Amino acid sequence: MESVRPWAGVPRSAARLAGLLLVVLAGVLLTPFAGRLRADRRDRWVRRWCRVVVRAAGVRTRITGGAPPTGGLLMVANHVSWLDIPLLAAVRPARMLAKSEVRGWPVAGGIAARGGTLFIDRDRLRALPGTVERIAAALRAGAAVVAFPEGSTWCGRAQGRYRRAVFQAALDAGTPVQPVRVRYRSAEGTPSTAPAFVGEDPLLTSLWRVVSARGLVAEVDVRPPLTPDAHPDRRSLAGAAQGTPADTGSPAPGHP
Template identity: 70%
Template sequence: MSVWLPSAPCSPQACVQASGSVAALPRAAARFAAVVTLVLVGVLVSLVGLRLPARVVRSWSRWVVRASGVRVRISGAAPPTGGLLLVANHVSWLDIPLLGAVRPARMLAKSDIRAWPVVGALVARSGVLFIERDRIRALPRTVATIGDALRGGAAVVAFPEGSTWCGRAQGRFRRAVFQAAIDAEAAVQPVRVRYRFTEGGASTAPAYVGDDSLLASVWRVVSARGVVAEVDVRPVIAPADHLDRRALAGAAQTAVIDVAAMVEHVPDAGGGCRGGRPGPARGFRRGRATGAELGSGPRLGIS
């Protein structure tokens, strides 16, 4: 992996804890089958090129999360119409359907996914914006592509941390994707995603971090009981109210940080995370902007 790409100190061994209450095996298996079925339906819809109403996409997104046994709570104002940059903290593969339940949007994906057999073609047809994360020279073209999508009235989802975190930790927001919003004069909508237990307290069961496999993460989620996904849609931020992309990224990160639970974390001796003080949004070392700053997470490749 390029030294310029962000990474989290979180690991499934040190940071991820399954629920103390585990669903019965038949129920977990039924949830797993339901999630796979819903995803396959989405793939088939993409394959035949059907364009579904936004309300249907929102409903499908909620069904994917609920099928996994996770309850959904969405609060805050409804996102505006027109070009909109949706930015959120990144914890799990569940973040993607959760953001789809807020407003259907175009996602960012690593460019190498385009070459994947079958999947690459399906992802391309879904309206995904491909980015080259580790090519600095490609950054202006990628920012321009995102800006064009925003000017065309599309919503674009980005996870500016550039990596998934366990939920007890949070990374800094990278700046480049915010330049696209400034260029397109498009509003920025921060979204805070949290996973909690119904009885209270943060849950790291949905986290998809480190060397975790997707199947292992999905099974851990469908096996857990009492997990709630809380999606807080924060007030819209106008790019014109901020001096530059650094200031805009900082404002978005401030809106997303959960002061009580999501603070800057650093690796501890055991390879996990320990608390620190919230830090401002900053760029990479030497001040160089890279494709990683656009916020395509290395886990799923889509963010």
Template identity: 65%
Template sequence: MSVWLPSAPCTPKACVEPTGSATAVPRAVLRMTAVVVLVLTGIALSPFGGRIPAGLVRRWCRAIARAIGVQVRVTGTAAAPTGGLLLVANHISWLDIPLLGAVRPARMLAKAEIGRWPLAGPVVARSGVLFIERDRLRALPDTVARIAEALRAGSAVVAFPEGSTWCGRAQGHFRRAVFQAALDAGVPVQPVSVRYRLADGAAGTAAAFVGDDTLLASLWRVASTRGLVAEVEIRDVIPPGSHLDRRSLARAAESGTAGRPRRTHTALVA
């Protein structure tokens, strides 16, 4: 198995708790329609690429979450540092992508299959995403080199080092390869912890996009769930030079995304 292709034990049947109801159908349809309109807007603006102001990108990412009915709470450090930065997070849902975009607009590290998604695929492909051929081990050194090049050029790069989505009740281990790019480029690493809860504070798995789940089924489940809250905890930056090898750097970043979020700063953004 490729190092880019780890597997998680989570499946929709075993891990995802249905929370929608028949009465939620009209609301879910409206939410889905709003998301489609926002994605089409993103497609229309995607040719402008880097000329789009970072603040507008953040607002668009937050609008995606708001449109699908998710309230977003950001805790921790108020802002990500400027310049080259590797932003890493645990991976639960497709929603993680706009959530990280709301923290800091960045080049996404993503599996090549995402570029073929309907509607969202064209937006992703034109946004400067760094695609991974996960089943091609020989492509790994070239991928690490391209990430390092982007980081040296001053870009922020978002990666989900688990390599697979988990339901949120458990978390996978961070793969080390992406951290080599941060070491080679001499840039800081910022862990971000993502959690999803219901309005009453209980852990929720409705947002999880795991196993053989389809994007449409996941979109509908999120849209029909009432009171879904995404908690985004921006953890302390790991400065360059603080870890001499990718193994220890990956372990430190993984530790930074695990556990209960701290409440040092809170901002309701959606």
């Protein structure tokens, strides 16, 4: 991991952390009221709030491209940080696909469940077809679903191979797949590992590393959607969504 602010930057980092927590808390408290808004107004509110969450952490955002505002859509992205979630929601609010353990997390698990998160049990292969069908049903109903097909976070300088099962849901539902590439850069423009949330990294440690980083920039590249008719099987669809190492700007798949 790269170096962060020296002790002289601690007050500013602490203020950022406090501001970030307040913004998140405000969003949680306002969620019931947002649920009463029309879908288009609610989506605008969610996108703006997510941008504020990222900005409160001291991270500037650059989003290129866009996603269709309505209709079933499977958004897939590489996974580096907890920041990926609000960044993708800033593109288009969606139901998240998360591991089943998240449901048991204090506070966050309840929020995720109320937000329509689709949980997957990675240790039970027998449950996988049912999960795929639930995702496909959500897509058929016109929802956007966000998935991180690598199955885990990576440091950003390496990348895991996209697992194919989630792409079957898009094929079954006949909905497009929207590839998204997330990168983090330092003030100097070099790739940054400060936001990476890997291994046994405690969440508070990761939060502090992000708010202490200097000039952190999140780049979100929303690429053209892929249609199921152009990629008739999940292997080719997953490969097209992930791209090549040269296309993604990262080395060949491997653990950081």
